Amino acid sequence: MPNRVAIIGIGQTYHTGRRDDVSQPEMVAEAVRAALTDAQLSIKDIEAVFFGNMETFEGIYLPDHGMTAEVGAFGKPGFKVNTGGTTGASVVAEGFYMVTAGLYDLVMVIGFEKQDCGDTTAAITAAAVPTWAKGAATGAIGEFAKQALSYLETSGAKEEHAAMVRLKADRNACRNPYAHLRLGLKSIDEVLQSPYLVWPLRLLDFCPQSCGACALILASEQRAKKITKKPVWIADLEVVHQEPFRAGIFGDPTGKETYTQHVACERLYKRNGITNPRKDIDMAEIYEPSNWEELNLYEHLHFCDKNEGWKLIEKGVTEIEGEFPVNPSGGVTATNPIGATPVIRVAEAALQIRGDAGEHQITKDINTAMATALGGPNWTVLFLLKRSM
C-alpha cells in the first residue's frame, strides 16, 4: 500500500511582468519562505528539494545551479525537472512519487519563471524538430491560434464565448491579490476590440508573460497529521505522454487522434469512481493558456460533451458562484510564470479545499478538486485533491 501524501505548505510570490528588484534566486526564495511560513517549518525539516523551470526561457542553461542556497537545497537530495509546459506539474508529481514511495517524509517542490529575463518564444522554437518543423515553429501563440480556429470552425462557438471566458478569468483575477493581470474588463465588446496576435487569437485571449514562483511542501500521512490540522491530500494523479507536433497538438483537425487529456482523465476518473466529473468533483484549476483552450479543455476533460464547452460558459456553470467553478484564481490567462504555473494550479486547488483562498474562495464547500497541466511535448498531468481520504 503506497503512503498517502498531503500538501501541508503553500507559498507563492506575487506575479507580475517585471521583477527587476530581485535576481532569479532572490525571487524563488520568496516563495520558499512563504511555503515554510505557511507550514510553520524550518528549511532543516525539509528532506529533499525538487525544482522546476523552463530551462533556457531565461536564456540560462541549468538555472538551478545558481540558486542552490536560495531554494534551501544545499546538502539535500533532489533535482530539476523540465517537461515543457507541464514542468510545474511534473515537479509536484516527482515530490509525490518520492513521498508515496516512502523515500522521504517531507519534501519541497518549487516551480519558477522570470520572463523579464529571456525570450520565451525564441526558446520554444528551439524545441522544433529541425527535419520537419524548422522555421514553422511559431511558439505558443501560433499553436493556440490553430486550436482557436479549429474550435471556432467546428464547435458552434462564437468569438463572444471566448470573450466570456476571458471576462470570467479577469473577474476572478481581480479577487486574487497574487494574480498578474487584473484588468477590470467590463464587457464582451472590450475583449473583442483587443488586437489580433495571430488570427483568430487576440491579445486578451492569451496568457501574459509573468515573473513568479510557487512552492509546495508535501508530507507523508504520519508527518502531515502532526504538522497541520488542514492537510490537503493528493488522492491520485495521472501522467500521459503523446507524440508531439505531428498529432496536431491542441486540436484535432483529423478527428482520428487520441488526446492525452482523454486518456489521462478517463484513467483518473475510472480509478476514483468518478462517473460525472461536474458532480463528483467540486471545482477545477486547469491550465488554459488561452480562453479558447479553456473551452476545448471543458470537453477534453469530460466536463461536458464534445462541442458543448461554450455552452458551459454561456450558462455560467464555471463561474466562481456556478455549479462547477473553473479557475477561481483567474487562471493562466491572468497569470503565467510558466514553470510555476502548474504548481499554482495545484496550490490554488488546495487553498480552495483548505478554505484559505481569501476573496476568491468559492462559497460552496470544496471537498474534491482537480488541477491540470498541459504542455508542448504533449504531456498531460492531472491531480485529484481531497479534504479527507
Add this chain to the structure above:
Amino acid sequence: MQTVTEKLEGMDVWIYHGQINIPNTYSAGAVGSRFLIELRDKKRIMGTRCPACNRVYIPARSICKDCFGQLDEWVEVSSKGTVLTYAIDYEVKPIQPVEHPIIYGIIQLDGADTGFVHMLGEVDPEQLRVGMRVQAVFKKEREGNILDIKYFKPLA
C-alpha cells in the same frame, strides 16, 4: 537565421545546420546590484556575513547556503588574497572577455570564507603557483560589472 542543409558525400543522408539564438537579460537583484555599485563607485569588494554560521560570502549573497538565513550584514573584505587554484586557457572562444591566454583563478580574499572566481594577470604562467599572494587591479573606467576588477596580479 538561415538553416543550411548539407548532403553528406557518398551517403544518402542529409544534415541540418542551425544555431539557437536566445536573447536574454539578467537582474543582478538587490544584493548583486549593491555589490556591483560598491565595486564601481568605491573599488570595494563587499561580502555578506551570516551571523549564525560566522561565514563571509564573496561575492555577497542574500541567503546563507548552510542555514538559509536572510543575510543583511555587509562587510568589506580585502582586495588582497591567496590563489587556491588556477587554470590556463589558450583556446579562443567568443564568450571569453579578454585576450588569450586567460588564466582563471579561484582566489580567497583576506576576510572571506569562500573562493572567488576571477582572472590572474601581469604574471608569467611559469611563475604561477597555488598559495601565491595576489591583489585586485581595478579598471580605471568602471561600469558596474564583475570585470570592473581587471584581474588579480601577484603581490610585489
